[in-house]
Amino acid sequence: MFDTIRKYAVRFRVSPRAQAPEVRERRAHNLFEAAAAYVAACAEDDQDRIDEASAWVSPEALSFGVSELACRAVIALARERDVSPHSVARDLLGLPAA
Template sequence: MFDRFRKARAGIVGSVLPEARSERKRTHNLFEAAAAYVSACAEDDQERIDEAAGWVSPEALSFGVSELACRAVIALARERDESPRTVARELLGLPAT
């Protein structure tokens, strides 16, 4: 019974105290990984690219980067009052259709 009490107390203390939280390994979701990966690529920071690429599987990272690209194109299209297709082609340096 006291063992269960100690474990429960340790869980509560670990969730409240910052130093206890830092001892646990932090997991990253695929969107955090994608955001870190893309921003590191934009800044040409190979160390951060490698770090973010290790947070999730390559498949999950690919999905996250794709989702980020879609959301970015949609946001830019709304901001510019243009179609997502026009914005995407412009960002890639492709001729207008």
């Protein structure tokens, strides 16, 4: 919970809206770019990149993007392994087979 609050507070500190116009990035990131960067940074435990990707879009958009990425990853792994998405999801979470 405190990690979520910290991420939320960091977003205000580095928000593109809070920066001077000359400091803002020239290109807006979409929610899927933000989700991909965020998940990759989390996997590599890179807090600087996590904070950067979190600032690209709203928390709600990032949450949606991460959820969509998870769904697509589970479907891709299920097709690759020739098993059901349900089995892949449980396996990734370390849950016993249902």
